[in-house]
Amino acid sequence: MTRDGITIGDLATDCHIFEGDGTRPIREENVTIIYEPGLRRVNLPVEVQQWRQDIEAEQKRRQAAGERYAWNNPRFAVESVLVTRTDEDEAPLVRMSLCDADYYDFLATSINLDRPLRDGESATLRSQYLTNADPVDAPSFLSCSFGVNVAVETGRDGKMVFARRSITVEGHNKERWNSSVNEGLAAIHDIPEDGRPISLASVAHRALREELAVQDGDEVELELLAFALDLRNHQWAAFYRAVLPELGSEDLVARRSKGVEDKWEHDQFRFVPADPDSVLDFILEKGSQKAWTPCGPALFYLALVRKAVIARGGNPSGRLDVEAAERRAVERLRSAV
Template sequence: MSGIDVGNGVVGAILGVVFATLFQQWTQDVWFRIRRRSAGVVRSLTFRAQDGPACSTFSLGPLHTSALIVEGDGDRAIAAESIHVQVLDGEVALPDDMADWHAEIEAEEARAREEGDRAPVWNGPRYAVESLEVSRTALDEQSEVHLRLRPTDYYTFLAAQQLDRRLPDGSTPRTRYLDPEQPLAAPAFLQCSFAVNVAVVTADHLLVVSRRSNRVRMAPGVWNSSVNEGLSRHIDSSGRNAPDLHAVARRGMREEMALEPNEYTLSLLAFVLDVHKRHWSAHFYARLTDMTGDRLRDRMGRGVADRWEHDSIEYVPFRSADVSRYLLRPDRIHRWAPLAPALFHLALVHVHGRASVERAEAQAVRRL
């Protein structure tokens, strides 16, 4: 090799080092920007291809529900004084082409009473949801919820639950009266259900999970919140007063778990809508102050007013990882009442914080 070749090699090596030093970072930055923009384009194309309503219902990996969280994120409670409930005059009326369904149910239950082949369903007074509107206070942006109700009855509720039954013109109540792009817009006669659901946690950090009895008319045999109680015009409205949602939750705690108000703290976390069945719910979290899981089991064993509504109770450690795994168990994932998983998620967030809960949920999903 000649001296010229050696010199050229040395000069080439030096220039290579210089160019690598000067342009390596720039080249990497350019390549990173190209990759990021390409990925962004792919994501945007994918998003447009899957575009849908702005509101999405609660899901956790393969667990999909029809629960739409309308207000509340679990992080901070909604104050009782921020809830304004108004009962409007005039009972809810079914449209003419659904009125016969109410008469069918009434006749069916009358036959059940006469023949005695099963326990009849009584036409109890209920409330229908005319509207639920949310605003914010001017100074601290706290929630302000305005709930407007109308009187209705249980047979109207049962008739309106036949959302996919054919009407004379071939349509159904779902296709005629509901717009999937506007999940909060619905006539009051299709929203004859408002309940409170409570996630109860014992003093030794156990979440109470109940299974609905096979004897109940709606959603028998599914796993549900600790306490579920529907608004009753007869019980929850004294005189002409509108119902108090916290009082309804306390009634449910007493009737389903034999617990008195001095034995727990109660926090309202959210308002949630089951968009498939049009059931509204106020989601609560209750923490027992001194009562452990064993003591609660003993208390309930001595008798509760509404034992017939549940046929099983389970206790789950109230840790994000344990509850997430429990929600995703193969024997549970398709047996949840639609509003229960969102309730338990919000309760976890309220106690443990959103970041911690979402990490645990993501890990539980990855391990499936």
């Protein structure tokens, strides 16, 4: 079984929505993350182990030479993501299992999906494990990253926040438009010291703080909308919608100008009216896949659906309002050509 990416207007994406459609949030208490520190480590094939060693040696050389280098932070590999339903209201129950990995494991696999293997003239990691197979069931060594992606809407002036990744970020998606903020699940930040389970909502709040300077004292309306899979780079992601009732776009600009922890990760921001027509115009006017990260457009689409459902008092038919806006956006774009 293969998986298809969603299409928005004429924009085909490499994002597969595994669970969630934006019409209702996934309750945090219904998400279970299974992880035991130090119990299991991701197992890389022999050839990939060599790629990892080469990456580590190169990063050490860069560090010694005073050049920009990638720090090897501890992170996780996704062993499985399973979804069932509650008996009462058929709400999703998500169970995710993780094991130990690090950033060099991620670089060795994710950026080398199409690198030829010695074992075959045309064989690659993608052709062996992902092509004509269900990527959801791919081995854990191909999933050494889990991203938390947040679509942010300001409350004071009703703007959706779009961010473009800078050229200085490692790995994929340099100079592509993306979610408002995003963070990879990291062992050094996201394992609670008191023994509680890992919380994806806490990662989302960390992303808001580190990239937009949204502080713990700020009001944030946060909802988990979906779990998705970046088919191009084989990366799992959680999609969140965050509304900042007390903040406007000028507040976020002012805060970033005074310093923010991960300011270097993005080189541009756009604040677009958060109605479906304006947001979809912005997404589609950027053109091809190359302008966007694989999951960015899908995240904002589901955020629009959630907002429309809320506006209709929780009626799932709000999704139809976004679909109508999508058709209008396509017509406007085609008529402008």
